[in-house]
Amino acid sequence: MEVYSQQSSSLEKNTICQLQGIGVTFGSGSDRSEVLRDINLDMNLGDFVCVLGSSGCGKTTLLRVLAGYQPPTTGYVNVSGKRHFKPDADVGVVFQRPNLFPWLSIAKNVEFGPQMQGVSKLERKKKVSYYLDMVGLIDAAKLLPHQISGGMQQRAAIARTLAADPKIVLMDEPFGALDALTRESMQSHLQDIWERTQKTIFFITHDVEEALLLSTHIVVMHARPGRIVKIVDNPFAHGLKKQSAASLRVTPEFIHMREQLVASIHQD
Numbered sequence: 001m002e003v004y005s006q007q008s009s010s011l012e013k014n015t016i017c018q019l020q021g022i023g024v025t026f027g028s029g030s031d032r033s034e035v036l037r038d039i040n041l042d043m044n045l046g047d048f049v050c051v052l053g054s055s056g057c058g059k060t061t062l063l064r065v066l067a068g069y070q071p072p073t074t075g076y077v078n079v080s081g082k083r084h085f086k087p088d089a090d091v092g093v094v095f096q097r098p099n100l101f102p103w104l105s106i107a108k109n110v111e112f113g114p115q116m117q118g119v120s121k122l123e124r125k126k127k128v129s130y131y132l133d134m135v136g137l138i139d140a141a142k143l144l145p146h147q148i149s150g151g152m153q154q155r156a157a158i159a160r161t162l163a164a165d166p167k168i169v170l171m172d173e174p175f176g177a178l179d180a181l182t183r184e185s186m187q188s189h190l191q192d193i194w195e196r197t198q199k200t201i202f203f204i205t206h207d208v209e210e211a212l213l214l215s216t217h218i219v220v221m222h223a224r225p226g227r228i229v230k231i232v233d234n235p236f237a238h239g240l241k242k243q244s245a246a247s248l249r250v251t252p253e254f255i256h257m258r259e260q261l262v263a264s265i266h267q268d
């Protein structure tokens, strides 16, 4: 395992997304609050980056900068070599609560992005079937969001985001509102989807085990101001392909790594 505290790895040829010197300060005078300072991070094609950190350390603010919702006070974001400063189709977002359009069927929700992009009807149909199949929701295509479970809704939200073909997918605690069993099945669904699409994923979680089960890299942030203190190459990357979460979790290596990460979060 390689653990290193450097702030930025060198730009490689398959870098999809680059955060350079990101800082965010809200307010001014006595209300001034520096929420993020000098965040540098490169994400390569197919990376699954999990971000861990105590509550309020700035994870969501960082995701909002990446999405183009929050302009940084300093620094910039590049996606595929271009400045990214406003929301667009290159960056897809999945929130903690699946914000599906309640009046549209699951299929129409998934079709929405490609339709906005002017994709032909035939292509749209193909995309909808492909992504609904990927998330195991073919049979729910005609149902409305309120007619399916929370886990199914979140899978539909993931399919909707992927159907717009983003270069990078941002996820803000997407399984945080789900019960433990559904969460576990969603983790294995997401791992499978990621293996199949090879998308670059930026994933915020409070759950150290979730980060170890899913990611290729783990970013640890500390607060006041929010900053990256550690970037870890996850030795368990792709681990769910070889063994179940239950058997991985009890290995001494996994337990040791989990304890190390918990300690580094709490050094904050």
Ligand SMILES: Nc1ncnc2c1ncn2[C@@H]1O[C@H](COP(=O)(O)OP(=O)(O)OP(=O)(O)O)[C@@H](O)[C@H]1O
Pocket (backbone or CB within 6 Å): 026, 027, 033, 035, 053, 054, 055, 056, 057, 058, 059, 060, 061, 062
């Ligand atoms: N628009 C804003 N104006 C002022 N302060 C803000 C604003 N948005 C966020 N903050 C502050 O920035 C800090 C970081 O918030 P953020 O939501 O990014 O943290 P987080 O790590 O995602 O927290 P959690 O894990 O609890 O979701 C908090 O102190 C929050 O109050």
